[in-house]
Amino acid sequence: MDPPGWKKVYPKLRGAERFALAARAVLRGDPQEIRRLVQTCPWQEASRLDGEFLAPKHAAAAASQAMAVPGAFLLGWRHALATLERFLLSGVGELTLAEGGEALAGFVALARDRVTAELRALVEASRELDRDQGLPPGFLLLGLPPSVEAWLEPSDVHTGGSDPELVGPWRAFLAQAWEESLRAEPPAGRTDPS
16 A cells, blocks of 8 residues: 555554454564554553454464463474384384384374374364454464474474364364453443544
8 A cells, every 4th residue: 555545544444454454464574564553553541552453462362372382282292202103113112112112103103193183173273263353364373482383384284184073172262262352351442543
């Protein structure tokens, strides 16, 4: 948008619209757009940004934080199971266990697959919440700590279908974090920018 145009339009944006545009700008890596959106955001008497903007901003942070704990837990299990599987299938595993190493490795592979399916469902649930809130896909994943986000990079977590029975509970969990955040800070009335 040309500079004269955005100066007229941006102050009139509703909080949720402004936040969705800011989320898109974050994913594009557009700091100028983010700055324009934040600087033209109406201020309320309490000297804070517009409550309609802050409410979804805080809700997105709450959903990302809620996802970080189970995400880190599942990623830890995934890593441990992959390490155990490599050990069992190596020569050292055979020497240590003599017989039964391959059977145990098969069981470990099944457990690793289940953990990967749960991770895939958690990622899919976050994408569904992104979509339902008008945010770009992957936005809530940006709120994860860098160590957790980096572990979510393997392609097997992001590819393949997600089991709806696994996605549903994660979706409800993330939606609850979102809603609780909104209830904790209800948006104040919109301030007139003029």
